[in-house]
Amino acid sequence: MAVGVKSKLNRITKQAMTDNILQQQIEYYRARANEYDQWFYRIGRYDRGIEINQRWFNEVAVIKNTLHQIGVVDDILELACGTGIWTQELLSIGKKITAIDVSEEVITINRSKLNSLSVEYQLRDLFTWQPDTEYDLVFFAFWLSHVPPKLLDSFLTKVYQSVRVSGQLFIIDSSFEPTSTANNHILIDDGNIYKTRKLNDGQKFQIVKIFYQPDQLQDKLKQVGFHADVNLTDNYFIYAHGTKV
Numbered sequence: 590m591a592v593g594v595k596s597k598l599n600r601i602t603k604q605a606m607t608d609n610i611l612q613q614q615i616e617y618y619r620a621r622a623n624e625y626d627q628w629f630y631r632i633g634r635y636d637r638g639i640e641i642n643q644r645w646f647n648e649v650a651v652i653k654n655t656l657h658q659i660g661v662v663d664d665i666l667e668l669a670c671g672t673g674i675w676t677q678e679l680l681s682i683g684k685k686i687t688a689i690d691v692s693e694e695v696i697t698i699n700r701s702k703l704n705s706l707s708v709e710y711q712l713r714d715l716f717t718w719q720p721d722t723e724y725d726l727v728f729f730a731f732w733l734s735h736v737p738p739k740l741l742d743s744f745l746t747k748v749y750q751s752v753r754v755s756g757q758l759f760i761i762d763s764s765f766e767p768t769s770t771a772n773n774h775i776l777i778d779d780g781n782i783y784k785t786r787k788l789n790d791g792q793k794f795q796i797v798k799i800f801y802q803p804d805q806l807q808d809k810l811k812q813v814g815f816h817a818d819v820n821l822t823d824n825y826f827i828y829a830h831g832t833k834v
């Protein structure tokens with residue numbers, strides 16, 4: 590086979606694999622909607638014992654405290670809002686929140702938990718979403734780590750377009766720490782961005798999961814035009830607070 594044809598076929602195969610995994614990632618979060626909060630609240634497979642759980646909650650408190658220092662703004666865009674764990678924090682920061690997710694199941698849970706007229710939900714795939722409004726604050730938690738490297742620049746450019754000049758960006762994500770995941774998931778730092786995730790019933794899915802280092806994330810945010818501080822908590826989280834200049 591000619592070299593050009595072979596490399597084209599390779600590209601098509603890789604693209605098909607990424608598309609398939611992004612679809613599995615959507616299916617995973619849809620199927621996991623009712624058990625998702627167990628992860629955040631350290632219940633069931635995510636319960637690592639009082640001491641380790643307390644470490645997690647202390648680090649969550651550090652981030653919540655930083656987030657709330659933003660004060661009050663008018664309009665917030667939350668991407669990949671999920672079941673509302675962070676939407677409920679944003680309710681006391683923004684007068685109006687636009688919350689986007691691809692899963693009807695998580696949006697239904699979010700809506701019924703918050704029961705707020707200040708939140709407008711939009712069912713959208715973030716890889717095809719096109720921003721059409723600017724916000725005072727754009728926020729996403731535990732989403733960036735699921736964006737494949739090839740789509741990162743275009744995603745962050747869309748985020749940049751969604752923030753008004755002098756507006757803010759707040760990102761929260763995972764650090765590599767084996768006790769952050771379920772006790773039947775094996776977290777290996779092997780550079781493979783595709784990871785297997787299981788539901789409580791054992792059903793398996795492949796997803797993308799990338800663990801950023803602060804410098805790496807800071808550089809990426811700078812490249813698209815944000816001034817950002819990127820920090821780690823002691824074990825579990827990385828978070829970034831940026832401004833559009």
Ligand SMILES: C[S@@+](CC[C@H](N)C(=O)[O-])C[C@H]1O[C@@H](n2cnc3c(N)ncnc32)[C@H](O)[C@@H]1O
Pocket residue numbers: 614615618619668669670671672673674675689690691692695713714715716729730731732
């Ligand atoms: C790890 S969860 C984070 C949820 C929430 N931000 C939180 O911290 O609790 C990832 C979220 O991304 C959503 N998601 C997955 N693929 C998506 C896509 N292509 N477009 C929009 N949302 C997507 C899932 O439905 C899920 O709610």
